[in-house]
Amino acid sequence: MKYYIVEKHYIGPNPHDVEHIDFNRFEVTTKLPTHESKGLVLQGWLGTYDNVDLYAHGLYDSLAAAEWAVKEVFLSGAFRRDPDDNLPSDVLAVYRPGRYTPITDDALIQWLEYKIEVSADDDDTELERQADTMIYELQQEGRTAYRAQMIDCLEFLRDYAREERDD
Incomplete structure (x- = not known):
């Protein structure tokens, strides 16, 4: 080969x-x-x-x-x-050779849990607003995530919060 x-x-x-x-x-x-x-x-x-x-x-x-x-x-x-x-x-x-290191979904979820509180009541518009803010903060730490990845992880945390609320 x-x-x-x-x-x-x-x-x-x-x-x-x-x-x-x-x-x-x-x-x-x-x-x-x-x-x-x-x-x-x-x-x-x-x-x-x-x-x-x-x-x-x-x-x-x-x-x-x-x-x-x-x-x-x-x-x-x-x-x-x-x-x-x-x-x-x-x-x-x-x-x-870029300036940002990509982050995996698991690491991003852990980072988000430490940085912000995602509510079961957050709607899609709120998650999109949070995604933009959190991408900026992540880049300040030398890492990066695509916007879609950030939104997916925020939705995961919102869904988890909804399950916890409903139990």
Whole structure:
């Protein structure tokens, strides 16, 4: 099996929105990096799709060699590997030079329980308002969550509060 490094940069509108601010990344993948008119490209620009510039950074014989290249060559040791949650099947690792570390759902729920009181009576509008505030606070601690993830966790806590109330 061969491994490839593909760099992705968001170049679209609103680059400072939460869903875009920590988008840039290097992916170690088994999918051939191709340009729509040039075919296979091992080094260089692959095109722009959905406001994302893609660049190929080589062919590697092992996953370890590709990951070493990301960490030592492209990110100069300043990297973080994303959790393996929800990666496409052809993407084996994602490294971000970004400023925020993603948080898992379980860790986010624990963090939220410590930070705020979610009421059984909170409606969807209130949860959305809380989500925006809590994303900002989470980023102040150097971590990030997508808005949908934050809302899902707040809904989980609201549902839990409703179960406790009804018992």
